[in-house]
Amino acid sequence: MPRPKKFWPMIEASRSEACLAARLYNDPAEARAFEGFVVHMHLAYLYLLHAVFTRDDIDFRYWRRDLPKRLEKVDGEPKRWELARCVAERWPQIDPVRSNIEFFIALRNKIEHRYASRSQLSLQAALGGLAQAHLLNYEEELVAQFGPQTTLATSLRFPVFIGSFTDPGESTLLRLRAALPAQLRTFMAEYHSGLSEEIVNDRRYELRLRLVNELVPRDPDALPVQFTRYDDMTEDQKSAVETLGRKGLVVVREQRRGVINLELMKPNVVVQEVAAELPFIFHRGHFIKAWQKLEVRPPVGSEHPERTDERYCLYDEMHKDYGYTKAFVHKLVRHLKTAKGWREFFGEEPRYKESADGTRGLAAV
Template identity: 30%
Template sequence: MALRKGRTKSTLESSIDAALLAVEIYNKPRTPFRVEGFITQMIMAWTRLFHAHFNNTIGNRYYYKNENGRFRTIDGERKSWELKTCISKYGILDNGVKSNLSFFIKLRNKIEHRHIDRDEIGIMIFGECQSLLYNYENTLIELFGEDYALNESLSFSIQFSRIRKKTQIEASKKLLSKEIKELKSFIDNYRTSLSDEVFNKQEYSIKLIQVPKIANTSRSDLAIEFVNWNSLSEEDRESYERVTTIIKDKVLKKEAINPGKRKPSDVLKKVNSEIEFNITHYDHTCLYSCLKIRAAKGNDIDDPFDTNTNYCHYDEVHNDYVYQDAWAELIIKGIKDGSLTKPDWKAKFKNKEVINIKEIEGN
């Protein structure tokens, strides 16, 4: 669609400029407040995109009016629909797109009066940020055609390859301000509120796996390949899911955001209902310490996020640990087949020895 000069075209061009500026801000590692800058510019880009569409389809009826029929004004300027109202009036967005936009509208309102000059929030919401941009371009093309696609203008952000040491990560976490912790709590709660169907949509949050290409490929091939998840066969999906087991540092730690299913008392209740004697909280401490599923109690050196996520997760919001059903089941299995005995785990805990969890699992 080739637009003539006028309000629709100028508003659309302003929207595209805001989106490109958002990407520029996000991809400059030394830019201060880049997360806030990206979100603010993308909210502006989306709002102006809808305004361009409404101006092109319904004229100037996307401005608020008073009861007397006159336009509502702020500082002499007509007040137009904000993004939330635009989404409602447009009415045909995918649920994943709407959830993504709702997330950023709420997050923008929370960071508007805060100064977040750190990367922790940006790392947490990378997937949502990427989807916010992809959804914008897809909607831009749907509304105004391929002529306005941004893909020729955008580039991929280069990532540093060296992973931070555990001590650096831990020091960074201890410096988190109260305000950032509150934002992280909001992000956790928002994600938890979504259904699995919406949360797993690429339109809500892009899930990326970065794996170096080492096979013999054509020298003219692109260095990066994107795979459409929806077009994969079940067999191919299973193959890609197995690849995620390689990614330990970020993916598994992000899962620690979500609460597990059992508190320690629930684990004891489950185990004691299945065995012929009772175990105590002290026994539980011995077991999780010797089987190395989490940091030992009182150990301030180990990273609390470094857990065996098959059995245990660290809940940062509440600063405690929660356990999977599989953990209670493993203890029950070990006690019933004799590979776990109370005298043995107490002695090993006292001597700070390790019990090989693979042997318990394999028996």
């Protein structure tokens, strides 16, 4: 039996922290539920990113400035990157996922030991959409990095609750939001004002849903809660949804899965992005060999073109072609960034790019 990867205990610890965060958030008897959610999700993201860096051989330890060849230590152990540094490394460009995590990092510093008891319900009422996006982003990153076997879907359930299902419940939640301390309201307003409209309105930054009771006969093959993306609706459906007002969640039944264009890339874009990250020449032929080797989609002419590895590729039924995810780009770069990795993956020597002065690029062997 092969030895487990050295980063696997980090993944297990990360998943445990995320499950605990969700349990605390959904526990009505927990006096400090929201604070617990923030703290434990902070640890879940930290352990997850440390696992990613360990797998990818990225040194995430701090080195002393006065003695660059010696590590900084805390209680005899090497000091490792905090979450803010990890997030900046994983998402070097500002995007909704990074902005969401950085919001909760800043919020943790605000609420810890300060607003723990008197503002928990108000925080949950005001920041529920941000918290839900925080957890969903974690799940997507976890599965994209380490595969579907790590999903939390088998551990977490859609909670049973009352919330804004009744008019009195909605009124109470609105009053709770208004009861936030002035310092917290100022912090939230200032943070959001520093973000672009594109990020603020992205579901990965804050999830906003409406709930609709499905008035159809029971389907034994359907899940009790299923989602339909707004962009997948017809114009009439969008119009109906927009008239529902500003409360709760929209949950509509999704008839087909995995046939979307959102944030997907065409093959030539994948080739360009991978090539830009490598010191070697990477072209369309390499791209084709890569998806064949990794089996991210069926071969040309397959009777079931939709049977893709959804982490990396999705089939577009309308256009009869495929779109590839950012995770596929990251995976190829991880495999091919060194000459050794290239040889192991393709079974051939890489061809180095040439710089403007005619010298060839550098890569670790």
